[in-house]
Amino acid sequence: MASPPCGHGNFDSGLEIKTRSVEQTLIPLVSQITTLINHKDRPKKSERTLVAIHRVGQAVNAAVGRFVAVGEAIAAENHELKDEMGHACFEARRAGDAIAQLTDVGRAAPDAHVTVFSDRTGMVKAARLLLSSVTKVLVLADRIVIKQIVASRNKVLVTLDHLERVSTFQEFVQIFSQFGNEMVEFAHLTGDRQNDLKDEKKKAKMAAARAVLEKCTMMLLTASKTCLRHPDCESARINKDGVFQRMRCALEQVIEIVTEARSGGENKVLPPSVSSGIRDYKASVECLRDHLYASPPDGVGRRLEALVERTEDFTDSAYTGHEQRQAILGMCQLARQDARQLLHAWTQASVHAGEATDDLEVAIAKSCQSVGELGRELHKVAVGRALDTLRVHGEHSPLRALKAAGGEGNLEAVAQHSRTLTEQKEQLVENCRLLCHVSGTEPLEITCSHAEETFHVIGPQIISATQTLALHPSSKIAKENLEVFCEAWESQLGDMALLVREINDVFEGKRGDKRPYLSLPRPGKHSANMKTNKAVKLDAEEQSSMAKLGLELRLLSSDVDAEVDKWEEQEHEVVRHSQSLASMAYNMHLFTRGEGLLKTTLDLFHQAEVVSEEGLQLTSSLQVFCTQLVGEEKSCVMCEVDKLAAMCQQLQTEVRTPAQGKTATFQKVDSSIQKTRAVLTVVANLLPVCNKLNRKHKSEGSSLGSPQDWRERRDASTPVHDSDDDFGVKSFERHMAGLNLLESN
Numbered sequence: 001m002a003s004p005p006c007g008h009g010n011f012d013s014g015l016e017i018k019t020r021s022v023e024q025t026l027i028p029l030v031s032q033i034t035t036l037i038n039h040k041d042r043p044k045k046s047e048r049t050l051v052a053i054h055r056v057g058q059a060v061n062a063a064v065g066r067f068v069a070v071g072e073a074i075a076a077e078n079h080e081l082k083d084e085m086g087h088a089c090f091e092a093r094r095a096g097d098a099i100a101q102l103t104d105v106g107r108a109a110p111d112a113h114v115t116v117f118s119d120r121t122g123m124v125k126a127a128r129l130l131l132s133s134v135t136k137v138l139v140l141a142d143r144i145v146i147k148q149i150v151a152s153r154n155k156v157l158v159t160l161d162h163l164e165r166v167s168t169f170q171e172f173v174q175i176f177s178q179f180g181n182e183m184v185e186f187a188h189l190t191g192d193r194q195n196d197l198k199d200e201k202k203k204a205k206m207a208a209a210r211a212v213l214e215k216c217t218m219m220l221l222t223a224s225k226t227c228l229r230h231p232d233c234e235s236a237r238i239n240k241d242g243v244f245q246r247m248r249c250a251l252e253q254v255i256e257i258v259t260e261a262r263s264g265g266e267n268k269v270l271p272p273s274v275s276s277g278i279r280d281y282k283a284s285v286e287c288l289r290d291h292l293y294a295s296p297p298d299g300v301g302r303r304l305e306a307l308v309e310r311t312e313d314f315t316d317s318a319y320t321g322h323e324q325r326q327a328i329l330g331m332c333q334l335a336r337q338d339a340r341q342l343l344h345a346w347t348q349a350s351v352h353a354g355e356a357t358d359d360l361e362v363a364i365a366k367s368c369q370s371v372g373e374l375g376r377e378l379h380k381v382a383v384g385r386a387l388d389t390l391r392v393h394g395e396h397s398p399l400r401a402l403k404a405a406g407g408e409g410n411l412e413a414v415a416q417h418s419r420t421l422t423e424q425k426e427q428l429v430e431n432c433r434l435l436c437h438v439s440g441t442e443p444l445e446i447t448c449s450h451a452e453e454t455f456h457v458i459g460p461q462i463i464s465a466t467q468t469l470a471l472h473p474s475s476k477i478a479k480e481n482l483e484v485f486c487e488a489w490e491s492q493l494g495d496m497a498l499l500v501r502e503i504n505d506v507f508e509g510k511r512g513d514k515r516p517y518l519s520l521p522r523p524g525k526h527s528a529n530m531k532t533n534k535a536v537k538l539d540a541e542e543q544s545s546m547a548k549l550g551l552e553l554r555l556l557s558s559d560v561d562a563e564v565d566k567w568e569e570q571e572h573e574v575v576r577h578s579q580s581l582a583s584m585a586y587n588m589h590l591f592t593r594g595e596g597l598l599k600t601t602l603d604l605f606h607q608a609e610v611v612s613e614e615g616l617q618l619t620s621s622l623q624v625f626c627t628q629l630v631g632e633e634k635s636c637v638m639c640e641v642d643k644l645a646a647m648c649q650q651l652q653t654e655v656r657t658p659a660q661g662k663t664a665t666f667q668k669v670d671s672s673i674q675k676t677r678a679v680l681t682v683v684a685n686l687l688p689v690c691n692k693l694n695r696k697h698k699s700e701g702s703s704l705g706s707p708q709d710w711r712e713r714r715d716a717s718t719p720v721h722d723s724d725d726d727f728g729v730k731s732f733e734r735h736m737a738g739l740n741l742l743e744s745n
Contacts, residue, residue, distance in 0.1 A: 018260075019196040022138045029134060030597060057103025064096030064130065071137040074144065081140050088136035095130035102126065149193060149258050152186045153251050163220070164244055169228055176221060183217055190254055202257050204443035208450035209257070212250035215488050219243045219461075222481035226468060229477045235467040239481070242461050270445055274437040277307035278375045285367050288346050289360060304339050307371065308332045313437060314381055317430060324381050331374040338367045375438070379507055382434035386500045389431050393424055393493060399486045402462065406469035406482060414470045418463045425459035428496070435499065440506040447499055454492050461485050509663030537600055538592075538669070549673045550592025556680040557582040557589065563687035567694075574625060574690055577618035578683055584611045585680050588673060601665055608655045608672040615648035615679050625690060633693055637686070644682045651675040 017023050068089045075085035102123050159179045166172045187210065194206040223240040230236050281303045288300070311332060315325050345363040398421040405413035432452035439445050465482040472478050538546065560582040567575050584607055590596030591604050598604050622641045626634050654675055659668040 017135070017139070018198060019142060019193075020198055021196050022135070022142055023198065025138060026131070026135060027597075029131060053103050057100040060130075061096040061100035064092055064134070067134065067137070068093050068096075071141070074141055078144055078147075081143065085137065085140050088133045088140060091129055091133035092137060095126045095133060098122065098126035099130065145189070145193065146258050149186075149189045150255060152182065152189055153255055156182045156186055156251060157248070160244065160247065163224060166224075166228070169225075172224060172228060176224075180217075183213070187214070190258075193258060197257075200441075200443045201446060204446040206254060206257050208446060209250045209253040211450070212246060212454075213254075215491070216243050216247045216250070218484055219488065220247065222477070222484045223465075225477050226465075226475070226481045229475060230468065230472055233468055233471060235464045235471065236478070239461055239464040239468060239485075242457065242464070246457060270436070270449055272306070272310060273439070273445055274307065274310045274375065274378055275440050275445075277303070277310050278371050281307055281371055282368050285342065285364055288342070288364065300339060300343065304335060304371075307374075308335070310437065311374070311378065313433060314378055317434075319385060319427065319430065320381065324377075327377055328374070328381070331370065331377055335367070335370040335374055338363070338370045342367045378434075379438040382431070382438045383500055383504055386431045386435055386496070389427055390493060390497050390500070393428070396486075396490060398424060399462070399489065402466045403469075403482060403486065406466040407473055407479065409470050409473035411467075411470050414463075414466050418466065421459060421462060425455050428455045428493075432496070435503060438507070439503050444499070444503060444506065448503075451492065451496050451499060455489075458485060458489050458492065462489060506662070509661045538594070538666075546592040546669070546673065549670070549677065550589045552677055553585045553592075553673065553680065554589040556677060556684055557585040559684040560585075560680060560687065563684060563691070566688070567691050569694070572694075573621040574618065574687070577614055577621060578687060580614050581611060581618065581680060581683055584614065585676060588676060592673070601669055604669060605655045605672060608651060608676055611676050611679060612648045612652035612655070615644060615651070615683075618683065619645045619648065622686070622690070625694075628697070629693065637689060637693070640682055640686050640689075644679065644686070647675060647679050647682060651679060 017026070071085055071089045071092070075082045075089070078085075156179070159175060159182055162175050163172065163179055166175060190206065190210055194203055194210065197203045197206065220240075220243045223236070223243045227233070227236045227240045281300070284300050284303050311328055314320055315328055320328075342360075342363040345357070345360040349357045349360045398417055401417040402414065402421065405417055429452050432448050432455065436445050436448035436452070439448055462482070462485045465478070465485045469475065469478040469482050560578055564570075564575050564578050564582070569575065587596055587598055587607055588604060588611075591598040591607075598607055619641055622637065622644070626637050626641065629637060651672065654668065654671050657668070659665045
């Protein structure tokens with residue numbers, strides 16, 4: 001049977017990996033350990049294979065030795081981690097030595113039947129220990145980065161306290177210079193961390209907090225200068241206090257994300273959105289066909305009512321037009337009606353048919369369609385209103401009026417224009433709230449919430465800065481301060497325009513992909529080989545639609561395994577390549593279930609590309625096999641071999657073709673799995689035919705030759721340097737060298 005990666009043991013280190021850099025560093029190690037563990041114990045080995053096995057063991061041990069040296073150096077510099085790091089390094093070195101000994105086949109007698117992994121249990125134990133200890137070293141090294149960020153934050157906070165208490169310009173200039181340098185260091189550390197985080201929600205929160213710190217730094221400069229120039233001005237003090245408070249909150253949010261500390265309650269919990277409500281409702285509806293014998297599905301009605309309740313943010317808004325409000329209410333009523341029909345159809349199917357009926361399928365489709373249309377209408381309303389608001393506010397009329405009134409010292413005009421700005425602020429805040437409902441992804445919801453908070457805070461700060469200028473109309477510093485806050489408002493309007501575009505792109509399936517970035521260990525020159533497509537995971541709905549294809553792959557991998565087991569010559573290259581294909585297909589099956597080592601679409605595409613390459617190698621082996629066939633036997637097999645080659649080429653072309661946007665990426669996933677299924681189908685059909693012909697020729701005394709014989713014939717016309725890497729020694733050494741990039745930190 002095809003086995004999942006590391007099928008002879010679960011290599012879970014027990015440590016949750018939070019960053020891409022640690023994960024990507026471990027992938028080659030997991031891959032090579034899987035190769036060693038899944039290698040079958042066979043009675044005979046070719047000399048070349050024995051050398052390859054020996055080289056793998058030595059390569060592992062040497063790479064671990066270099067890696068451990070770096071870990072020990074880190075331990076020497078960080079006494080609080082010395083014991084933990086020392087133990088992890090000791091375990092890693094012990095595991096590397098064990099693997100080297102277990103793969104040291106040079107001690108076997110030349111005429112003996114060599115059993116490569118005579119101690120299979122020992123190999124599994126050593127491999128598990130190696131992966132666990134290396135992961136521990138990497139996670140401990142990652143804690144050093146967290147420690148650096150916390151220490152940097154602490155320095156910023158101390159300097160921030162000093163800045164808040166200064167009383168002279170000379171002292172302020174000196175401390176602010178120090179503050180600027182510390183903020184630059186903090187920005188670099190947190191920027192690397194943000195890009196390295198695996199959790200997209202945490203990444204979005206980090207981006208929001210860093211944006212606050214970036215914009216507030218300039219505000220802090222001018223607000224503090226204004227307060228120093230006009231120490232008795234209440235509006236100037238309010239303006240400055242608001243900036244300091246916001247910076248402290250942002251610094252605290254960064255540390256909560258980095259250290260995963262529980263929030264003290266200040267961070268706002270996002271309310272459930274319409275988008276998430278629609279996803280939940282559709283999921284509950286789709287589940288009805290599989291739960292005909294369960295209790296009545298009350299959850300469907302509750303989820304729909306919760307969804308309808310969330311639409312009240314749209315219908316209760318004073319800015320929503322009458323026609324739009326009526327359209328939304330009508331769609332909610334239609335969704336309720338379809339839900340009632342759905343529950344009736346479910347009851348009939350569960351009582352009378354005992355299985356999903358056509359009426360139930362139609363009712364499910366109608367319910368999903370009605371809430372889908374509701375979602376489209378709400379999206380149109382939210383995006384349309386946001387675009388209209390941005391067009392009006394893009395003229396910045398209230399800002400210009402406030403600047404003029406403040407410069408003239410006209411407090412009455414300032415109060416009047418402040419009311420206008422406050423109204424615009426409320427409108428923008430509500431727009432952000434509606435956009436949050438239809439954003440479609442949790443990271444975008446966080447960005448919408450950040451925009452909402454920014455407008456909510458900067459609006460009053462602009463007013464306080466204007467009041468200060470109106471009280472001191474000849475003050476250049478007060479005028480400069482107002483300009484800075486107005487620029488922040490305009491900048492947030494620009495950010496909101498980009499946000500609307502991104503929400504629209506997600507809705508239409510056009511969202512652009514970005515290159516991933518790893519901050520620890522630093523990828524160095526290897527980053528040039530990174531793919532440009534964004535690595536994404538399938539959501540529950542996509543996994544559900546992939547389930548059938550995944551199951552077919554699972555069954556085909558079992559068929560191939562069953563046919564492979566019937567071969568007497570388990571060393572045969574046809575058998576070896578077929579086994580690899582079955583194992584890869586099993587991995588892809590696990591991906592459709594959200595399990596296994598393939599976590600993202602990029603992992604899947606890489607696996608599919610390896611399937612195509614392995615399939616082409618099988619094609620080459622089958623062509624050599626066919627050279628000793630004649631007549632109808634040969635034409636029959638060659639026809640299928642040609643078909644296999646064409647399918648592998650198609651699969652290779654498919655996975656190497658870029659896919660932009662969520663819809664295109666999902667279609668590429670679907671196509672890659674289907675083409676892999678086609679490859680496995682041909683292999684499953686070829687194996688019994690080839691096995692039968694092989695046995696026939698052997699029984700007739702005209703054997704097709706031993707695997708070693710025809711492999712050597714093939715190698716006579718093929719460069720031998722590739723065959724030395726049968727077990728990925730060169731690849732493994734290259735990837736394990738990446739572990740030593742910790743040294744650069």
